[in-house]
Amino acid sequence: MTDKASVDIKREDFKFINDALVDVFDRILRIEESELRKSQFKDVTINELHLVHAITLHEHKTTTAVANELHLSKGSLTSSVNTLVRRGYVMRIRNQQDRRVINLGLTSKGRLLYRAHDAFHSQLVKSFLNGMDEDDLPLVKKAFVNLRNFLDEAARD
Amino acid sequence: MTDKASVDIKREDFKFINDALVDVFDRILRIEESELRKSQFKDVTINELHLVHAITLHEHKTTTAVANELHLSKGSLTSSVNTLVRRGYVMRIRNQQDRRVINLGLTSKGRLLYRAHDAFHSQLVKSFLNGMDEDDLPLVKKAFVNLRNFLDEAARD
DNA sequence: ATAAAATAGTTTGAAATTCAAACTAAATTA
DNA sequence: TAATTTAGTTTGAATTTCAAACTATTTTAT
Numbered sequence: 001m002t003d004k005a006s007v008d009i010k011r012e013d014f015k016f017i018n019d020a021l022v023d024v025f026d027r028i029l030r031i032e033e034s035e036l037r038k039s040q041f042k043d044v045t046i047n048e049l050h051l052v053h054a055i056t057l058h059e060h061k062t063t064t065a066v067a068n069e070l071h072l073s074k075g076s077l078t079s080s081v082n083t084l085v086r087r088g089y090v091m092r093i094r095n096q097q098d099r100r101v102i103n104l105g106l107t108s109k110g111r112l113l114y115r116a117h118d119a120f121h122s123q124l125v126k127s128f129l130n131g132m133d134e135d136d137l138p139l140v141k142k143a144f145v146n147l148r149n150f151l152d153e154a155a156r157d
Numbered sequence: 158m159t160d161k162a163s164v165d166i167k168r169e170d171f172k173f174i175n176d177a178l179v180d181v182f183d184r185i186l187r188i189e190e191s192e193l194r195k196s197q198f199k200d201v202t203i204n205e206l207h208l209v210h211a212i213t214l215h216e217h218k219t220t221t222a223v224a225n226e227l228h229l230s231k232g233s234l235t236s237s238v239n240t241l242v243r244r245g246y247v248m249r250i251r252n253q254q255d256r257r258v259i260n261l262g263l264t265s266k267g268r269l270l271y272r273a274h275d276a277f278h279s280q281l282v283k284s285f286l287n288g289m290d291e292d293d294l295p296l297v298k299k300a301f302v303n304l305r306n307f308l309d310e311a312a313r314d
Numbered sequence: 315a316t317a318a319a320a321t322a323g324t325t326t327g328a329a330a331t332t333c334a335a336a337c338t339a340a341a342t343t344a
Numbered sequence: 345t346a347a348t349t350t351a352g353t354t355t356g357a358a359t360t361t362c363a364a365a366c367t368a369t370t371t372t373a374t
Contacts, residue, residue, distance in 0.1 A: 013294060017282045020301035025182045027308045030228065034312070047331085063352060071187065076332050078353055100340045100351040125174045127307030128300050136296055137170060143285050143297055144177035150284030151184045155191070204360085220323060233361050235324055257322040257369045 028124070035120060041113050043087050051080055052089055052106065052113055060093060060103040089113060185281070192277060198270050200244050208237055209246055209263060209270055217250060217260040246270060 033046045044052070054066050061069075067077040081104065084090035089110035095101035106114060129140070190203045201209070211223050218226075224234040238261065241247035246267035252258035263271060286297070 013298075014279065014282050016298060017285060017301070018278050020305065021282070021285075022278075024301065024304055024308065025185075027305075027312065028182075031308060031311045045330095064350090067352095073333050074352060075334075075354080079331080082353095095351095098341070098351085102352065121175050121179075122171065123311075124304070124307065125171050125178070128174060128178075128304045130303045130307075131299070132296070139289070139293055139296055140300055141170075141173060142288070144174070144181065146287045147181055147281070147285045148177065148184075150281065150287075151181065151188060154188045154280075155184065202359095221321090224323095230362055231323060232325080232363075236360080239324095252322095255322085255370070259323065 032117070032120065039116065041116070044084075044089065044113065048080060048084055048089075049113065049117055051077075051084065052110055053117060055090060055104045055106055055110070057106060057111055057114055060105050062095075063102050063104060066104055084110070189274070189277065196273065198273070201241075201246065201270065205237060205241055205246075206270065206274055208234075208241065209267055210274060212247060212261045212263055212267070214263060214268055214271055217262050219252075220259050220261060223261055241267070 029046060032049065036042065036044055036046065036049060041049075051066070051070065054069050055061065063077055063081070064074060067074050070077070072080075081090055081092070085092060088107055091105045091107055091110075093103040093105050095103050129137070132140070186203060189206065193199065193201055193203065193206060198206075208223070208227065211226050212218065220234055220238070221231060224231050227234070229237075238247055238249070242249060245264055248262045248264055248267075250260040250262050252260050286294070289297070
């Protein structure tokens, strides 16, 4: 029995969207990786790039906050932060209000990397919306809202 | 200067789509992982699940073909295939035409896992298209075609 | 026909990533 | 002010991954 609350999707359309989702995710990661290899940031892995992204330009989050965000243990985070500090992308900033806390920040080299990554994502989104006009946007946004609601549901149970 | 060939996206819309893409990808993986943990397939990791998916129900691909598809070395593949054979999800089938070749197949338990994973993806796509009608579909498909064209470009250079 | 080269997959040993648990230093609570 | 809690690091083990060496088989060249 099919779900009444949703469109009756043709089998081929289902396959199209599903394959596109899977393929796109996979390839974004791979392209990010290979762009890195060709860039001035060869000493950074894709996971380290995402750590730089999670640290953000100016928020100075705590180590624990970033670990939770990336679903990594604190130990793992310490170890990858060590690498990025050694390579000059990340700074540890001892918090003076609470001296147990380390806030994480990006160096200017780290911010450069952050912005390069951001630029790639801008292009990605731009291409996604290429040839659409204002009126089309709500529909695309709706699709993502749907998907995120579904993921909220799925994560709940 | 902005790119003339694309829509002039509002900053907030850009952020919406970008965050949605990043968030959705991240959460799909995490939910797949936690669904596995709660299912009868607790002994399978998310990477092993994707290996089962790559093997497919009935194609009997070669080891090398699957390794290339997943961008893994042959050695890595041998090792994860070993695990999945040991746990009863995957079979090695010696090719009688060319006895150097091993074709990979799923056991009935492997096919069960494959189908469970497929069902999750069906729900995902269904939710994505929830509330849309036939006329809306071309636009959503177009967005993905755009994105894949962009990724083709990006992978080329 | 047979020797040499190529190919498919496995084994090996090393590097990287990850985690949980023990640990240190600092802050909070009793 | 002693006990507890919290933030982050260290430690040791498990897992994943790779490249290179290896084995078995097939293809190519002589």
